[in-house]
Amino acid sequence: MPHPLQNDLYRFIADPAGGSFEALALRLFAWQYENIAPYHHYVRALGRNPADTTRWQDIPALPTNAFKHPHLPICSVLPPSGRRAESERATSGSVSKEEHGELASGRPAGVQALHFAGQASGRGLAGQATFHTSGTTTGQHGQHHFPETGTYQRSILAAWQQLRLPTPPRAFFLSPPPAEKPHSSLIHMFGVLNHAHFGGSDSAFLQKADLLDTSTLRQALAHDASPILLAGTALAFLHLLKTTDPLPLPPGSRLLETGGYKNSRRELSKKELYARLSRHFELPTGALINEYSMTELSSQAYTHGLGQAHRLPPWCRARLTAQGHLILHDLANLHSCAAIRTQDFATLIDDHHFLLHGRDPAALPRGCSLTAEDLRP
Amino acid sequence: MKPPIDSLAQAASHFAPWTGEFDAETLRHWLHLEFGPHAVGEMPFGYFQPADLLQPYGPQTRTRLIPPQTILHIISGNTPHALWQTLLRGLLLGAHNLLKLPSQALPDIEKKIAALPAELRAKITTARELPTDWLARAEAFVVFGSDATIRHFRELAPPHLPFLAHGPKLGIALISEPDPEAARLAARDIATFNQQGCLSLHTLYLPAAEISSFGDELARALAAREECDPRGPLDPSADGAIATWREEIRFLAANQAAGQSDYQLWESPGDTAWTIIRLPGQDELPVSTLNRSVILQPLEALSPDHSFRNPPCERPTPPARLRIPSPQLLSGIALYPYEPEFWPALPSPRLFPLGQAQTPPLLWHHDGIAPLASLVRYQDQFIL
Numbered sequence: 001m002p003h004p005l006q007n008d009l010y011r012f013i014a015d016p017a018g019g020s021f022e023a024l025a026l027r028l029f030a031w032q033y034e035n036i037a038p039y040h041h042y043v044r045a046l047g048r049n050p051a052d053t054t055r056w057q058d059i060p061a062l063p064t065n066a067f068k069h070p071h072l073p074i075c076s077v078l079p080p081s082g083r084r085a086e087s088e089r090a091t092s093g094s095v096s097k098e099e100h101g102e103l104a105s106g107r108p109a110g111v112q113a114l115h116f117a118g119q120a121s122g123r124g125l126a127g128q129a130t131f132h133t134s135g136t137t138t139g140q141h142g143q144h145h146f147p148e149t150g151t152y153q154r155s156i157l158a159a160w161q162q163l164r165l166p167t168p169p170r171a172f173f174l175s176p177p178p179a180e181k182p183h184s185s186l187i188h189m190f191g192v193l194n195h196a197h198f199g200g201s202d203s204a205f206l207q208k209a210d211l212l213d214t215s216t217l218r219q220a221l222a223h224d225a226s227p228i229l230l231a232g233t234a235l236a237f238l239h240l241l242k243t244t245d246p247l248p249l250p251p252g253s254r255l256l257e258t259g260g261y262k263n264s265r266r267e268l269s270k271k272e273l274y275a276r277l278s279r280h281f282e283l284p285t286g287a288l289i290n291e292y293s294m295t296e297l298s299s300q301a302y303t304h305g306l307g308q309a310h311r312l313p314p315w316c317r318a319r320l321t322a323q324g325h326l327i328l329h330d331l332a333n334l335h336s337c338a339a340i341r342t343q344d345f346a347t348l349i350d351d352h353h354f355l356l357h358g359r360d361p362a363a364l365p366r367g368c369s370l371t372a373e374d375l376r377p
Numbered sequence: 378m379k380p381p382i383d384s385l386a387q388a389a390s391h392f393a394p395w396t397g398e399f400d401a402e403t404l405r406h407w408l409h410l411e412f413g414p415h416a417v418g419e420m421p422f423g424y425f426q427p428a429d430l431l432q433p434y435g436p437q438t439r440t441r442l443i444p445p446q447t448i449l450h451i452i453s454g455n456t457p458h459a460l461w462q463t464l465l466r467g468l469l470l471g472a473h474n475l476l477k478l479p480s481q482a483l484p485d486i487e488k489k490i491a492a493l494p495a496e497l498r499a500k501i502t503t504a505r506e507l508p509t510d511w512l513a514r515a516e517a518f519v520v521f522g523s524d525a526t527i528r529h530f531r532e533l534a535p536p537h538l539p540f541l542a543h544g545p546k547l548g549i550a551l552i553s554e555p556d557p558e559a560a561r562l563a564a565r566d567i568a569t570f571n572q573q574g575c576l577s578l579h580t581l582y583l584p585a586a587e588i589s590s591f592g593d594e595l596a597r598a599l600a601a602r603e604e605c606d607p608r609g610p611l612d613p614s615a616d617g618a619i620a621t622w623r624e625e626i627r628f629l630a631a632n633q634a635a636g637q638s639d640y641q642l643w644e645s646p647g648d649t650a651w652t653i654i655r656l657p658g659q660d661e662l663p664v665s666t667l668n669r670s671v672i673l674q675p676l677e678a679l680s681p682d683h684s685f686r687n688p689p690c691e692r693p694t695p696p697a698r699l700r701i702p703s704p705q706l707l708s709g710i711a712l713y714p715y716e717p718e719f720w721p722a723l724p725s726p727r728l729f730p731l732g733q734a735q736t737p738p739l740l741w742h743h744d745g746i747a748p749l750a751s752l753v754r755y756q757d758q759f760i761l
Contacts, residue, residue: 038632045631065625072632323617343621345613 005031009151009315009331013158016314024315024331025056028338035076038066039337057319061327061339064296067133067142074336075145131185133295144185144295147335152185152298155332156192159313163302165289166229166254171198172217174232174240177205185295186258190231198229212236214244227252230281233259234273241276248282255283258291274306292356296340298332301354309353317351326354381471384496391493395461397739404469407740411750412442434757441756444470445539448752449515451530453522454482455573459543463519466748468500475511476503517752519543539752543744546575546708547664548734549701551676551720552583553685553693555591557598559713562732563671564598566711567651569735571608572667575708576734579665584685584693585675589638592653592673596643599651599669608650608669618666619649626654641673662703695719708744709734 002010005027012019030050033040043049043060053059067074129149133142146152160167171194175181178191194203204216221228227250232240234257240247249255255277268276274285286305293300301310312318315331326346329339345357385392386401393399413432434440448467452460460476460483467474478486490501504511517539520530527542534540550566552559566578583591611619623644630640641655652670656663658678665672676685680696698721701707709727712720717728726745727737742748 038628041631042628045627063621063624063628065621066628069629072629321617321620323613323620325617325621341621341624343617345617 006151006334009334010154013154013313013315013332016162021314021317021331022056025059025317025329025338026050026053028331028334029053029059032076032337036074036337038072038074042066056317056329059329059339061329061341062337063341064133064142064294064343066337067144067296070143073143073145075147076335077147129188130183131188131295132183142295144336149188151332151334152188153192155299155313155315155330156189157196159300159302160193160197162313163311165302167197168227168229168252168254169198170220170224170226171203171229171231172220173203173205174207174212174230174236175205176207186233186293189293189300193231207236212239212243214240214247218247221247221250225250227254229254229256231256231258233257235259237277238268238273241280246280246282253281253283254287254289255281256289256291258293271306292344294340294342296333296336297328297330298334299328299330303356309349309355312352312354314352318346318348318354319351320346320348324357326356381468381497384494385465385468388494388497391489392461392465395458396465397736399739403739407469407749410740411747412753431758434755437760439758439760441758443754443756445472445516445752445754447475447514448472448517448519449475449477449511451477451518451520451522451526452479452483453526454479455575456570457483457486458574459521460486462743463521463748464501466752467519468497470749470752472500472517472752474501475515476501477507477511478503478505480505517541519752539754541746541748541751543575546706546744547662548576548578548709548711549662549707550578550581550711550713550731550734551723552581552591552713552731553676553719554714555583555587555594557594559731560591560594560598562713562730563595563711564602565732566734567599567669567671568602568606568608571669572665572671574735576737577667578671578711578734580663580672580674582674582676582679585677588655588673588675589641592641592643592655595653595671595673596651599653600645603645603650603669611649611668615666615668616649619652619668619670622654622666622670623649623652626656660702662701662706695721697721699723701725709737 008019008024009028012021012024033043033050039062042062046060048058048060062074066072127149129146131144131146133144159165173187173190173194175184175187175190178184178187181187190205194205204220206213206217217230230249230253237255237257257273257277274288277283277288278285284305288305290303290310291300292302292310297316299313299316301312301316303310312328317329319327319329321327321341324345324347326342326344327339328342331338333340344359346354347357348354382401382404385404386399389399431439431441448470450460450463450467452463460478464474464476476490487503490498490503493501512533515534515538518530518534519541520527521543524544527544531540531542548566550563552563563578563581570577572579581591581595610616623642626640626642630642633639638655639657641653643653645651650669652666653673654665654670655673658675663672663674677683679699679701683694683696685693685696701710701724704724707725709729710723710725711729711731711734713731715730717723726742729737737743
């Protein structure tokens with residue numbers, strides 16, 4: 001039987017109007033404080049605790065770099081419903097006894113046993129997984145452990161529906177299938193979307209053995225004029241622009257791009273990229289969708305065309321640091337940490353909308369006006 | 378027109394903040410050191426006169442020194458030091474100097490160059506965007522910047538021409554006997570120019586047992602420095618880099634086992650004015666977030682089998698060898714106390730006393746390169 005906190009989160013994701021984000025955020029903070037040892041110790045070091053926290057904006061955010069230290073997994077498993085708290089620590093905050101976990105020895109019980117194999121995800125699998133970050137900053141790969149990916153799936157699908165994202169009959173993904181990249185949260189997401197919305201035989205993952213093969217897509221387009229969703233990283237689209245002839249897509253089609261040009265040294269402004277994509281695929285820029293996501297999160301924000309704010313689903317809210325870095329409170333990060341401090345600059349429109357300015361250039365450690373990439377031998 | 382040496386000597390005050398003080402005699406001495414006594418002896422008025430400069434050079438050979446007529450300098454935007462130092466060298470060689478300035482940084486440089494004496498000004502052309510003909514005009518290249526910048530210009534420059542590259546570098550300090558004076562001197566090196574130059578100290582190595590107390594001392598020294606020499610405000614990006622780094626270290630420090638102190642954080646309260654971070658030894662040279670943020674690491678990490686305090690309270694014992702990570706990135710190593718003979722061979726082009734990181738001597742071998750001799754070419758003539 002699912003834990004009450006998980007139940008309430010699922011209810012909120014399904015029907016946000018029927019619950020309170022703040023109440024759920026504070027309960028989740030109290031649970032994660034008690035059960036995720038690295039987060040617990042960090043919050044204590046800040047001199048904070050759930051008992052003194054009454055607003056979601058005051059919940060301490062964990063920097064994304066915290067996920068880059070494998071000896072400190074940011075993860076715990078919700079105990080089954082009805083299990084009594086075994087913690088000897090003082091109860092705090094509004095968390096109920098049933099919601100207490102197992103922080104008796106200073107480390108969550110579940111953490112010691114975390115050796116997720118990263119199961120072949122997609123096709124509706126909701127098992128455990130460990131997703132890796134791309135290691136763009138220092139070469140260190142971060143790890144986000146998911147004891148179960150069902151919550152992530154709910155977040156993906158509910159956001160897709162509630163944010164009114166397109167569901168044309170077919171989808172093509174500029175990536176390998178999830179089974180080949182079990183540690184990619186993005187490809188897991190593609191797999192979930194494909195399974196839920198586009199699982200027909202006409203849909204396909206176009207990357208095989210590190211090669212992007214568009215022949216399947218061209219054949220499909222030749223035989224069927226119904227609109228498609230074409231999804232991939234900005235880098236994959238850039239590769240496509242450079243290596244293929246123009247590929248007009250049927251009217252009503254949509255492009256979903258995400259991820260920037262990680263590890264590539266390629267630079268192209270968003271405006272230029274969209275202009276080229278628009279020409280190449282004969283789509284209006286309004287048909288181009290950007291997804292803001294990161295491995296450390298379980299929810300995504302979306303924007304259409306250029307110059308528009310990204311919109312978050314109701315179970316994820318945004319605020320800014322003093323310097324303008326984006327902090328996201330993603331309740332779907334049930335088993336890790338809901339409050340995540342990014343190194344992306346943004347302007348806040350409201351709790352659910354932000355204008356993204358991009359990765360802080362200083363996110364790369366520098367010396368003598370140079371990047372860490374330059375400094376690495 | 379006055380000869381370059383005299384003109385340069387009279388204009389020394391324009392250069393001195395970035396090069397150090399000099400006079401005509403110093404400049405002649407410099408030429409003497411890099412080109413030999415004949416070079417100076419045959420330039421009594423300070424002119425380079427290559428046609429007349431035929432020096433004996435081994436049996437049956439004499440050589441003619443051929444300085445570049447035009448040097449293209451690619452200037453980075455972090456501090457003005459590189460510009461004034463490379464310009465001085467170019468002028469001393471008698472070359473015309475094409476200065477490609479950073480597109481936005483160093484906003485007042487043109488004004489300062491305009492204030493130079495006319496005979497020097499005539500030898501300088503500046504541009505914020507690279508004119509198309511400059512690459513073809515240059516007979517030598519001096520490039521400051523990132524690896525990508527250096528790669529770019531190395532591809533553009535004809536391979537037979539002199540090409541001096543000054544890429545990413547940073548400084549470290551080896552402090553074998555930490556004390557409050559060492560903290561004060563380190564604070565000076567860290568605060569001067571806010572670590573914007575390649576000479577800046579990023580990491581201080583000291584005996585592990587003394588890192589905590591030295592961190593306290595350094596925190597006091599940086600706080601005192603902030604009182605009399607405030608760092609000033611930063612843009613959100615630089616400020617955010619420090620804030621983010623602090624939070625990662627706070628996270629790591631909070632999660633180390635009881636009694637462990639691999640990670641420690643000292644920070645200015647309420648702002649990012651200064652930051653001291655203790656890290657365990659690493660395989661790569663750690664890089665700070667600049668703007669008065671510095672890393673402390675154990676000396677023992679550089680020589681794992683060696684105890685620097687053996688027994689306690691006596692002078693440290695020298696290690697047989699040191700393994701300094703990423704030595705190719707070092708611009709220099711500060712020593713405290715300053716006893717170069719104490720250490721085994723150190724892999725750095727510059728050793729200097731702690732507290733003098735930002736003030737290399739005028740004649741220094743920048744990145745281990747002879748800055749004048751590396752820009753000239755020679756013609757050897759066989760003597761019958």
